[in-house]
Amino acid sequence: MNIISPTSSTPPPNPSTPGNGGGNGLPSVGSSGQLSNNSSTNSGQPSNSANNTPVSRERIAVWITELLSSSTREAALMELSRKREKVSDLAVLLWNSFGSVAVLLYEVISVYPYITPPTLTAQQSNRVCNALALLQCIASHPETRTLFIQANVPLFLYPFLNTKSSTRPFEYLRLTSLGVIGALVKTDETEVINFLLTTEIIPLSLRIMQSGSELSKTVATFILQKILADDSGLNYICQTFDRFSHVAMVLGRMVLQQQREPSGRLLKHIIRCYLRLSDNPRAREALRSCLPDCLKDHTFDIVLKDDQSTKKWLSQLILNLEAPPTNNSQQQQPSTSILSQQAQPASPLGMG
Numbered sequence: 001m002n003i004i005s006p007t008s009s010t011p012p013p014n015p016s017t018p019g020n021g022g023g024n025g026l027p028s029v030g031s032s033g034q035l036s037n038n039s040s041t042n043s044g045q046p047s048n049s050a051n052n053t054p055v056s057r058e059r060i061a062v063w064i065t066e067l068l069s070s071s072t073r074e075a076a077l078m079e080l081s082r083k084r085e086k087v088s089d090l091a092v093l094l095w096n097s098f099g100s101v102a103v104l105l106y107e108v109i110s111v112y113p114y115i116t117p118p119t120l121t122a123q124q125s126n127r128v129c130n131a132l133a134l135l136q137c138i139a140s141h142p143e144t145r146t147l148f149i150q151a152n153v154p155l156f157l158y159p160f161l162n163t164k165s166s167t168r169p170f171e172y173l174r175l176t177s178l179g180v181i182g183a184l185v186k187t188d189e190t191e192v193i194n195f196l197l198t199t200e201i202i203p204l205s206l207r208i209m210q211s212g213s214e215l216s217k218t219v220a221t222f223i224l225q226k227i228l229a230d231d232s233g234l235n236y237i238c239q240t241f242d243r244f245s246h247v248a249m250v251l252g253r254m255v256l257q258q259q260r261e262p263s264g265r266l267l268k269h270i271i272r273c274y275l276r277l278s279d280n281p282r283a284r285e286a287l288r289s290c291l292p293d294c295l296k297d298h299t300f301d302i303v304l305k306d307d308q309s310t311k312k313w314l315s316q317l318i319l320n321l322e323a324p325p326t327n328n329s330q331q332q333q334p335s336t337s338i339l340s341q342q343a344q345p346a347s348p349l350g351m352g
Contacts, residue, residue, distance in 0.1 A: 054086075055083050055086055055087065060080070060083070060087055060090065060093065061093075063076040063079050063080050064076070064080070064093060064094065064097050064100055065097075067080075067099070067100055067103045067104075068098075068099050068100075068103065073103065073107075074127055077107070077127060077130040077131055077134070078130055080094075080130075080134055081130040081133040081134060084133060084134060084137045089141075090134075090137055091137045091138040091140065091141030091143070091144045092141060092143050092144060094134060094137070094138060095138055095143075095144045095147060095148075101138070101151075101153075103131075104131045104134055104135055105153070105156055107127065107128050107131035108128060108131060108132070108135075108156050108157070109156065110128075111124055111125075111128050111173075112159060115159055115160075115163055118163065118164075118165035118167070118170060120165075120167075120169045120170060120173065121169060122168065122169050124169070125168075125169035125170070125172050125173050126172075128173065129172060129173060129176040132157070132173075132176045132177060132179070132180055133176065133179075135148075135153065135157075135180050136176075136179050136180040136183045138153075139153075139154075139180050139181075139183045139184050140183040140186075142187075145184065145187065145189075145192070146191065148184075149184070149191070149192060149195045154180065154181060154184065154195075154196075154199065154201075155199060157177040157180055157181070158199070158200060158201075158204060160173045160174055160177040161174055161177055161178065161201075161204040161205075161207075161208065162204060162207075164211070171212070171213055171216065174208065174212065174216055175213070175215060175216050175219065178208070178216060178219040178220055178223065179219065181196070181201060181223055182219050182222060182223055182226075184196070185222075185223055185226035185227065186226065188226065188229065188230070190230055190231075190232060193226075193227055193230040193232055193233050194232055196227060197227070197232065197233065197236050201223065201227075202224065202227065202237070202243075202247075203246075205220040205221075205223050205224050206220075206224070206246060206247065206250045208220040209221055209224070209250050209251075209254060210250055210253060210254075214261075214263055214266060217254070217266055218263070218265055218266045218269060221254070221266060221269040221270060221273065222269050224247070224269075224273055225269050225272045225273050225276065228273055228276040228277065229276060234276060234277070234279065234280055235280075237277075238277070238280040238282060238283045244277075244282075244283055244286065247273075247277070248277075248286065248287070248290055251270055251273055251274060252290065252291075252292050254266070254270055255267075255270060255292040255294060255295060256292060256294070258270070258294075258300070258303075259294055259299060262300065262303045263303075264303050264304065264307055264310070267300060267303060267304070267310065268307065268309075268310045268313075271295070271310055271313050271314050271317065272313060274287065274291065274295070274317050275313050275314075275316060275317045275320070278317055278320040278321060279320075284320060284321065287321055288321050291317075291321060295314065295317070295318075296318060300314075
């Protein structure tokens with residue numbers, strides 16, 4: 001499940017976390033997500049062999065120590081990112097080792113100057129993605145996750161999510177950064193969602209959902225789905241007309257694109273987002289008129305023929321929207337008056 005690195009010399013970090021690929025797991029990264037700009041890049045078999053080799057605690061300690069030296073850091077980043085799934089407490093070791101997290105953040109910050117104008121090279125992308133893979137390891141571990149968000153570490157990744165270049169080094173950087181956020185939301189913890197709602201993650205995800213690669217779109221849609229799954233996330237998005245309409249517009253465009261370029265795994269997360277939105281009374285009223293017609297007929301029957309769960313979710317969505325509206329005045333269609341009284345600073349990405 002590893003994505004092939006932009007360089008041939010280093011096996012890349014995997015932007016997804018282990019999971020079954022179901023509704024609660026990060027989308028699996030398969031061959032369609034492989035990135036390579038070198039004809040000598042192979043299928044990654046040597047790196048798989050290396051990953052299966054047992055690693056001693058002493059060797060892990062040496063690599064962590066070598067992070068502190070600029071002369072040994074790149075190799076240490078590569079080895080630790082390769083072995084991160086073999087060491088269950090690597091996140092704890094990194095977090096509590098002197099200077100380790102500071103070094104990882106330095107690696108992230110060091111490529112900021114190459115974002116604008118977009119001059120990031122494949123080698124630079126590969127190196128920072130190895131650092132991001134270790135940050136994802138920290139974000140995934142229950143003992144370090146809370147400390148990770150309390151330190152506002154995810155904010156250091158947002159400049160990468162905000163990039164527009166479609167070159168492979170940038171796409172790989174976005175995808176690996178999304179993997180860190182995906183690892184956070186996968187835990188279904190309200191604390192994580194509440195933190196993310198104070199940041200720009202929703203508009204950043206929506207931007208990638210419109211213009212990213214299929215794999216990036218899938219992970220970004222998964223992140224939105226997990227935010228919506230939490231009551232605070234659903235209430236936040238449905239609180240104002242601008243927020244709801246932005247989300248509904250992006251989802252609608254993605255559905256129309258699915259007619260031309262269908263992807264079962266991406267469509268699954270789109271439908272889950274719509275289904276969760278239909279749990280909000282005001283959003284449900286709005287979806288009755290703005291849900292794309294191709295979700296209401298049999299357009300995607302072939303795409304979903306082997307996905308019983310998604311077909312069930314789509315049927316439930318249609319049933320929710322067909323239910324007669326109540327007379328409760330609280331269940332009106334979202335409008336600009338929903339929360340226009342709340343003074344909030346305007347978001348630079350269009351989500352207040």
